[in-house]
Amino acid sequence: xxxxxxxxxxxxxxxxxxxxxxxxWLRFGIAALAMPHWLRRPADEPPMTRRTRGLVFLESxxxxxxxxxxxxxxxxxxxxxxxxxxxxxxxxVVAIASWLFLRxxxxxxxxxxxxxxxxxxxxxALTPHHGGNGTGAAxxxxxxxxxxxxxxxVLCEAAYAVIGKSLTGRLGPKRIxxxxxxxxxxxxxxxxxxxxxRFDFGAVSTGLWLLLVLYALAASIWTxxxxxxxxxxxxxxxxxxxxxxxxxxxxxxxxxVLGEPLSTTQIVAFGIALLGVVLxxxxxxxxxxxxxx
Numbered sequence: 502x503x504x505x506x507x508x509x510x511x512x513x514x515x516x517x518x519x520x521x522x523x524x525x526w527l528r529f530g531i532a533a534l535a536m537p538h539w540l541r542r543p544a545d546e547p548p549m550t551r552r553t554r555g556l557v558f559l560e561s562x563x564x565x566x567x568x569x570x571x572x573x574x575x576x577x578x579x580x581x582x583x584x585x586x587x588x589x590x591x592x593x594v595v596a597i598a599s600w601l602f603l604r605x606x607x608x609x610x611x612x613x614x615x616x617x618x619x620x621x622x623x624x625x626a627l628t629p630h631h632g633g634n635g636t637g638a639a640x641x642x643x644x645x646x647x648x649x650x651x652x653x654x655v656l657c658e659a660a661y662a663v664i665g666k667s668l669t670g671r672l673g674p675k676r677i678x679x680x681x682x683x684x685x686x687x688x689x690x691x692x693x694x695x696x697x698x699r700f701d702f703g704a705v706s707t708g709l710w711l712l713l714v715l716y717a718l719a720a721s722i723w724t725x726x727x728x729x730x731x732x733x734x735x736x737x738x739x740x741x742x743x744x745x746x747x748x749x750x751x752x753x754x755x756x757x758v759l760g761e762p763l764s765t766t767q768i769v770a771f772g773i774a775l776l777g778v779v780l781x782x783x784x785x786x787x788x789x790x791x792x793x794x
Contacts, residue, residue: 502743504727506750508719509572511758515716518709521573523700525566526693529686531714532721539679546673553671556664560677561684564661565721571654578647587651588748592618592777594659595741602663605738614780618745621774624766658744665729666737674729682721745774 515524542548549557592615599605668677732740749771 502724502728502746503750504719504724506747506752507754508716508724509747510751510754511712512573512716514709515713516573516577518705519713520696520700521570521577522689522692523696524573524713525569526686526689526697527713528569528717528720529565529682529689530693531717532682533679533686535718536675536679536682536722539675540683542676543673546676547671549672553668556668557672557677557680558684560661560664560668561681562688563657564664565681565685566688568654568657568661569720571650571657575647575650575654578650587648587655590619590652591655591658591744591747592741594655595662595744596738598659598663599666599737599741603666603737605736607738610780610783611738611742614742614777617773617777617780618742621745621749621770621772621777624770624773659741662732662737662741662744666732666740669729669733674726674733677729678722678725681725685721742777742780745777749774 512524519527596607596611596615600607665677672680728740752767752771
């Protein structure tokens, strides 16, 4: 999640240089070239059932393809502050989805961790930002549409966590990563090819091409493999608390890399958000679960 937040922040120059759907197609294509050996089924892994194939498609369509499109388009139409407030709901939405669909129990401490995540990132997002190169500031033509798209990205992220938890019991992390990336490439190819025929690739600088390669590797390989490996031994509701690191790391990249100032209120917000992660992961012998619906 820290890597996701970092590449979301650092992809702003890429979104300015490439059309969003072309950028998505290039991302999936570069990653597909980097991990064809991950597609091979291990000898100890059973063949995929129809249900597993459907889950792989949904994981890619919702968590890879739609998340990227909704987030990139959404942030371009609304303010970064509004997007941050909406992203604060990710841990709660993941926990609720895992409670409803996976019948996972939410302990009182996990509930407190979700509350800390929401309060911390909400406080961070409501802090006025000065300087930097934010996108989608006041004056955009349709901020309500941008907010709606960002919330759709939140729902996609929740689906990604819940479906991913189901898949880790059937497939290995490397195979999941390669399969959902291949689906993402297939879904974006019609749009990517159409836009590529009309795009001037010669106008893209060498630095942006290098950034694109790093973005593709981080977004489609490193983060997916890390997330799926973690989900094999962590409940989805507990893992959802770690999505708080997405907006936190994005803000830190803005401060450390883009030179944006960091206020006392923002430091307090970081502390509250990270307290939620500590609450979620601190070992305990007893827990008081909330019953599933």
